[in-house]
Amino acid sequence: MPESGAGDDSRFVTVERTDHIAESLTESEEGASSDGVLAAFARRVAAGESDTALQALDQLDRTDVKLLEHQVNAAYRALFEMNGTALLADEVGLGKTIEVGMILKEMHHRDTSGSVLILTPAQLAKQWQGELSEKFGLEYVCNYDDEFVDFATHDHVIASIDTAKSDRHRETVLARDWDVLVLDEAHYVKNEETERYSLIDQLRYRYAFFLTATPIQNELTDLYNIISLLRPGLFGTRDVFHNYFVDTNDTLVNTEELQRRLGQVMIRNRRAETDIDFTDRHIDTRTFPPTPAERELYELVTEYVTGAYSQDQGQKLVLMLLQKEVVSSPAALRGTIQKQLHDQEHLDSRDDLRSILDAIDAIETNTKQQRLTDIIDQARETVDKGRVIVFTQFRATQATLLAGLADAGYTTHAFHGGHSSAEKETIVADFEREGGILVSTDAMNEGRNLQFCNIMVNYDLPWNPMKVEQRIGRIHRIGQDRDVYVFNMALEGTIEEYVLERLYSKIDLFQQTVGELSTILSGLEQSGQSFEDAIFERLLDAGSQIELENDFDAMAVDLSEQQELASKMAEFNDGVFAGFDLGADRDMPAGGVAGAQTRLGDHE
Template sequence: MSETPLQPGQRVRHAQYGEGAVLVAGTDGFARVLFSGDAGERQVPSASLSAALSRAELVVQNVASGQQRNLRAWLAYQAHALPLIDSAAALTSARIDLLPHQVVLTHRVATASPRRYLIADEVGLGKTIETALVLRELASRGELNRALMVVPAGLVNNWHHELNEVFNLDFEVFGSQGDVTDRKSNAFAKHDRLIASVDTLKMKPRLRRLKDAPTWDLVVFDEAHHLSAYRNGTKVRRTESFKLAEVLRDHCRDLLLLSATPHQGDHFRFYMLVQLLEPTLFTSPADMIDNRHRLNSVIFRRTKADACRPDGSTLFARRWVHTESFVMSDDERDFYNELNVYLMDGFALAKKQGNKGRALGFVMTIFQKIAASSFAAVHRTLRRRLIALTVQEGLMHDNNLDIEARDASYSEARELMRNEYGLPDDQMGRVEAERLVADMKRRLLKDMKDEDLAVLSSEYSQETATTSSEDSVATAVKLALPEERNRIRDLLQKFPKQTETKVQNLMQALGTLWKQNPQERVVIFATYLGSVEMLGEQIDQAYPGQGVVVLKGGDHGTKAAAEKRFKQPEGPRVMICTAAGREGINLQHARILFNFDLPWNPMDLEQRIGRIHRYGQKDTAQVYNLVLSDTIEGRIFLLLDDKLKEIAKTLGKVDEHGEVAEDLRSQILGQLSERLSYEQLYAQAISDPKLKRTKVELEAALSNAQEARTAVHELFQDLDGFSLDDYEPLADTSKGMNDIVAFVKAAAQQEGRDLRMEPNDLVTLSAANGDSEKQFTTDREQSLDSDTLELLGLDHPQVVRYIEEFRELDPVQLGIRVASADGQSGVLSLWHVTTHGDRGETKNLIVPLGIDTEGARVPVWEKQVNQLFRLPPASGSASPLKIATDVFEPMIQRELSHRGVLGKDRGYDSRLVGWVEVI
């Protein structure tokens, strides 16, 4: 160390321990220093310490010349600048249809401060994609380290797939079934990117852990209309979900609420939702109504009428939805009536048993749903429940030490198993039947929790839950009806032998379609596996050679494989989907969809239709709903449809076919879902054969839904719609893509690789260092048409790796010296600036500042940064060391103030990322 005395707090460097800060400057030739890393606090000789130069001092003190040095310094600058370009969202490598309204919204959110918004786009416009793009852009900008996604339980896996597999965002699932739990530590403190269900987080112990964890950069609530606060007289009642939102609102920097139906017709509830975003925006619901234009500062709402292609053309083709209704045959009606008596008795026993009967109530609800799908599905489930009840009886006899009765029950169960699975009556068949019975014993001994059954019976159950529910309703025999085995045997005896009426009509319709066009592709939705398997067999028998592919759940890879098979030119002509096909697949190459069964929640029907009626559909989407009009479900569906048509005619919202206009249908049904428990409606309808009570409930709910739609329309009428003019400045991504390609080419050369531009927008990266040759495209449409071709983009792993590598380039390599092109000399400095607001808001930007040797500003250099890096290397004298702090750092503050990004409550950090001396 020089003779200058050490001062407490001074930054110093030690040859062995690295950098640290002086704690105590001793007078005995030693100093106590706190070193970074593992070295910790140590006492060392003062003479072994040297002053630690700042980053700017290291850059300026080590300016040098050379072609390769210039290139690496340019790469370091680009690694900081590329993620901050205006068209970042449009340059994602995710293979998705990227629409103008999505690009504009992402840009506005990502570049705003603060970022607290309600994204209220209509169903089908891509709120998930918009959110993922915001996350991706903030992460690229270095403004997102910690993020928490709070979503409905049924959507956790969908979000996990979308964020990780499509956008490479590296999120983990929190919860007992996820990647992360909080059993041993505070997971919210240890893990930076989490997806969790609302129900998982709103427990009080979790709320405490959330408060104890560091703040989040971004919190997102999906289906945010469930965050409810009600006014009860002069008191406000907040739901547990709303309290969770309040906790997280105060514990995050940015907050996004997502909902296609954010306003449920209650102005106070919506006012409280807005309060979560900006408490000072309105003083009361009345103030909100009077000054509704202020909602523009916190709400984005795009309708399907707003959405368009980049060229301005209509985004969505037309759709035609037709309901074909039939009546049951006599045998079907006998079986159906007997089944309803069985279900009524089950519901009655469940109600009589109180809490003990909850499981049976859930089982009956699931049974009722399966019966509404097809007689084949309920027949399959009844058979398997009979097996489970028989095994359960054997277990009871075993507990009572009645060996003879036990063996008789197990023998009967083995025979039922053999018949159910078509096992041969030989040694191998008997061994397999024994194994299946043993497996059933294990499952019955492991009681299923009531909560799990509740989820499976819920209208919100999604994806593979329907498959699980068929198994669960068969094996949930903890509480059974008196003599239930005999009742099921009687029901099975009454099962109609002829082909189901709905199936007959479906086969006729398929024959008519294929007579007109043998290549026609058809999508069929049937909720339960019993229906799906039966339909697959029937279609194969009736139309051999047309081919059937079944999409019945599993992970995303399984779904993608089924989708790929269906899209192949010579692939199967029919895809049969369970509920697993409602989301996450794109089938717009087909134009015909049959709803073989109808989900209880009609919004699920809209999701199904959205698989073919979506961006990219070139023809009118034709949808056929198959309904048995004399079943409870069929009558309620037709009743709801009639009521919707009445509303539509009153409002003049019917299409050319006399059907309810799509926008009105989605708005009304979205509101209706919040006012009606479809589970209760259908369960109660079993004991209300004339649907008197059902009609009253439905009419009241529809009336409320219509009032809510009107209230929403009035409140939202001053919200800004989407304009293609907003997209124009962000539309041309060619310059950004050229910058990415140039960056990757130069970075690849540093590791001995070559990047070649090929015809048809293809780019090939040569092999090196054990890494194989890779081919990319720079054209989004081309990547969507290919199963293997990757799209180059800012968030592509190859680009991200290079960006991370050159962002961390040693400061001593950043300063370069080039020969002036016009005789003017001076310095161009490049600063990465992060501004900070009083609520933790951050904004990153690159600030170029150029001055000549007289200290005068040179704006032309600041606009031609890349050209200066390309000037030939030069030799000469170095700049004064203090120029970085004495001249440029005061200029940064003036520049930020001039740009309007440095208000009175905002501070900033600056980091020198480039230094070009022009001589």
């Protein structure tokens, strides 16, 4: 295969790559880059400062982030061996976000990250923001923040890639010269015919870090497209790449050359080659029959929501909220109904809303709240300090639970988005020291590490499994040394039960990681319909309970197919990279991969 260089692409202002850091230093000092990472690296050495390690490590609070050896090595290699242009392709669960956080912290320390753009899937943007802030002290504005203006106003931005490519923002994003680009879930840009690919292809940036656990999803061309965005020219043209690395039988060939070129830009650590021992996760879903009064309230709300949506689809978010609140608590539902009454101008609707308020007043027993104590009592008997985290989506439900638990003699802690950063730190510290019950809204989802607790309860259920996994991820993560127990609660015959039993449990979505879920849900996302929208519309369109059950069964089949595809993608990636030295084992001789062949057609 002909030798291919980095190409004459104006988006990159980097020094020439060498295989040894000493050579990189020499070339940096000669002026290959006046203000880049390696130039700063060289200046510090020339001044007598030690640069044999990542300097920003000393700035980190090790209670906030526990760095593992493979993560530190990945950050170091990406910065100083790959000239700040790397594809971080660790297997799921090994902490690619931590690696990028370490990279950005080091660049910030060296004053080489004036403007940074981090593009993620929409559902991960806030999580990135929280992790960078709380683990690395790096403050970024997110496009979902109230203070976000546009991509020209802020120097450190986290945004969904779809927001960045939108008609409203695309021109502004492309008009700017970014110092650093971070692209999460880089396999989203594997297709060169999409607007996402086009956006990244046209962006101007100096350094770039792409993340994906699945660099290849369908065929080897996926890898080519991603690498070509990151390091143009590394593999030559698409035809040359395919003809050289795939023979007429669709078998991978010339693996040593592929390894050599990938080694210039790609880092891939595998779980089996780390010392990380992930504990088991146990899921216990409990459904309870509602009281007659609770059943009547649920049916009244569902009937109102269905009728109101047929008349005015513009109310969709409010109506969806009502359907979630009715299975959470009467208190949560009451506040929204009262607001609707205040805002509603049509007399017929006011009558329906008053009927719902009357039904709320008729409820004497809160079934889920009563049954919550059964779970907590079990935890008290078997777990250190009886620590349990209870998640709810609604502040009114949180207040009700806290009052009831306190009256029953439990030690309680409240966590929600209204607390300041200092207050949140104190709350978590008190929970760790005192034990008891932490009742939290989904504000806890963002970047909190709570491995000292291993039991959580989903008191009410987000309809997006990604949000559920982010909840679980607070306790089931690197550093957890005990098995994790997750309890899900639902009333029988409600939308919550259908989501649990016919979607989540049926295809075992609770056992998937965030990265795996992202892959499974990507087909639905690409259709332009969110997971929550799909659930809501099935509820509205069903003419009977049997039809609703059948609709959810059909949705489960669709998700199962996506799950099988995601599994094949993972197998395919493992097969292509089997035996490759991509950073996990630096001492493996190159000859160890000679002759390796992987069938490509089996997993397409």
